[in-house]
Amino acid sequence: MTVPTTDPGKISRRKVAHGAAWAVPAILVASAAPAYAVSCGTLDWDKYSGRVLTGDSNVVSGSFTVQSGVSTVVVSIKITRVTGKPFGHRNGTVQSGPQGGIYENWLAIHRKCSREGDTYRVDITTSQPVTGMTFSVLDLDFLDKCCGYDDQLVVGTPGYTANLGSWMVGSGTTSDPYRTSGGSGTTNGTAKTSDASNVRLKWDNTPRSSFTFDYVNGQRTACCSTEIGLSDLHFCT
Numbered sequence: 001m002t003v004p005t006t007d008p009g010k011i012s013r014r015k016v017a018h019g020a021a022w023a024v025p026a027i028l029v030a031s032a033a034p035a036y037a038v039s040c041g042t043l044d045w046d047k048y049s050g051r052v053l054t055g056d057s058n059v060v061s062g063s064f065t066v067q068s069g070v071s072t073v074v075v076s077i078k079i080t081r082v083t084g085k086p087f088g089h090r091n092g093t094v095q096s097g098p099q100g101g102i103y104e105n106w107l108a109i110h111r112k113c114s115r116e117g118d119t120y121r122v123d124i125t126t127s128q129p130v131t132g133m134t135f136s137v138l139d140l141d142f143l144d145k146c147c148g149y150d151d152q153l154v155v156g157t158p159g160y161t162a163n164l165g166s167w168m169v170g171s172g173t174t175s176d177p178y179r180t181s182g183g184s185g186t187t188n189g190t191a192k193t194s195d196a197s198n199v200r201l202k203w204d205n206t207p208r209s210s211f212t213f214d215y216v217n218g219q220r221t222a223c224c225s226t227e228i229g230l231s232d233l234h235f236c237t
Contacts, residue, residue: 041237042066058086063077064076079123080123084217088111100139101192102136107229111225119217131207134200137200137230138231139227140180140198141180151180156213157213161202164200165194167196168196168199
């Protein structure tokens with residue numbers, strides 16, 4: 001009996017099936033590779049109470065741990081008295097709302113009587129670069145009385161967009177700070193239940209680890225203490 005020979009130019013169905021069995025999973029594995037996911041976190045003042053920034057009459061600071069997906073990010077906040085009188089007693093404390101129309105906790109930035117141009121600087125840093133940093137500066141208002149005030153905001157870190165309350169004008173620079181417009185009804189102070197004098201800042205998706213703004217007393221000598229608020233901070237990693 002002769003043994004049939006296989007034509008070397010032909011491929012058996014078994015070999016085709018065997019090759020397909022290995023080829024298909026390779027395609028499946030490649031297509032199942034997970035896409036890069038963005039994780040986000042929030043520094044939520046509702047988790048805190050009382051004094052959270054400590055120091056002296058010139059500088060107060062504190063650090064807070066925020067979970068952003070699998071990343072643990074340490075957010076540090078420092079308030080520096082650049083010029084003017086020492087901090088007010090509520091500076092660096094967490095207060096309950098309402099403030100700037102929000103009904104949740106917020107961080108107080110409080111100054112004593114001040115002169116025109118007196119400045120507090122707020123530095124926010126993160127332990128790793130983050131994207132899309134977003135927060136609101138609350139209740140930047142104006143009181144046109146003998147014991148009045150003129151809250152102004154200068155943003156030192158570029159790459160952001162600003163959403164202004166209905167009473168606010170300006171571009172956030174030293175020469176054109178964010179401030180109330182001074183129009184009808186805007187010079188008598190803003191009710192704490194109103195968001196008309198808030199500025200919401202959101203940075204773009206360029207990774208950053210430092211954000212700075214100045215709280216400036218505008219064209220008045222205030223004979224009473226004034227304060228603004230810092231909302232929750234939201235960012236992604």
